[in-house]
Amino acid sequence: MKMKTAVMGAFALTGAGALALAANAQDRMILPGANWATMQDETEGGHRFGNPEAKVKLxxxxxxxxxxCATFARQGDSAIRLAYVPTGRISYEIRHLIRDPVDLTAALLTHCGEPQKFAGNHEAIMYRYEDWMAKVQKSTQAQRSRWQFGSHSARFQAIASDLDFYDIMQGRGYTRSQIDACLSDEAKAQAMAEQSAADIAKYGLPGTPSFVLDGELLEGTHNWPALEKRLSSVVIAD
Structure with a gap:
């Protein structure tokens, strides 16, 4: 899908001042025989699965x-993590490009809890895409006004309530108060919006989903069949 200037609108809607992104990369000891399939950590820009020192970085x-993106989550996400990540030769990182307040709300919820919870949160939101997107499309003007005006917490809680995000996250074991705490994290919202703008500027991303392999944008690659061909060729050449 084409990227829009809406990313900057979502940036403004966070309601927080500019905050510097904290670098959280740390030196790691890479042990022989490590189970890369179960390793995930939070990076400066997103969440990474597999060997942080992998030769190939997707x-x-x-x-x-x-x-x-919802289609890719079903077709490509698990395939990459099951077939490629366990080898330790490829790491897979998911980053957000924030398009609008609904997108930012969902992104905040996927970051709820420890980094190890991200994969399950991400899948829970993505696999229910058709259900909650239907509610977005049927939303009233009054609902959309609540999503855009008021305090930071009120806006994102209204979106979560109207789109049944609370039910999705409670199904993941979160309490209402825990969900509200994640939605109220203005610093995290601001950091996500800033990171989105930085990534668009750095890579010239044309839309979502887009993929960068070893620092290079894969032009014309926006679905799993196309990406699988590129990954297969890299593995053969490696």
């Missing part, structure tokens, strides 16, 4: 309000 840039 980054997906996605948005929760993107239908093609």
């Amino acid at each position: 980054v997906e840039f996605m948005s929760y309000t993107c239908s093609l």
Whole structure:
């Protein structure tokens, strides 16, 4: 899907001042025989699966309000983590490109809890895409006004309530108060919006989903069949 200037609108809607992104990369000891399939950590820009020192580094840039991203989550996400990540030769990182307030709300919820919870949160939101997107499309003007005006917490809680995000996250074991705490994290919302703008500027991302392999944008690659061909060729050449 084409990227829009809406990313900057979502940036403004966070309601927080500019905050510097904290670098959280740390030196790691890479042990022989490590189980890369179960390793995931939070990076400066997103969440990474597998060997942090892998020779090949794949980054997906996605948005929760993107239908093609929902399709990729079902077709490509698990395939990459089951077939490629366990080898230790490829790491897979998911980064957010924030398009609108609904997208930002979903992104905040996927970051609820410890980094190890991200994969399950991400899947829970993505696999229910058709259900909650139907509610977005049927939303009233009054609802959309609540999503855009008021305090930071009130806006994102209204979105979560109207789109049944509370039910999705409670199904993941979160309490209402825990969900509200994640939605109220203005610093995290601001950091996500800033990171989105930085990634768009750095890589010239044309839309979502987009993929960067070893620092290079894979032009014309926006679905799993196309990406699988590129990954297969890299593995053969490696």
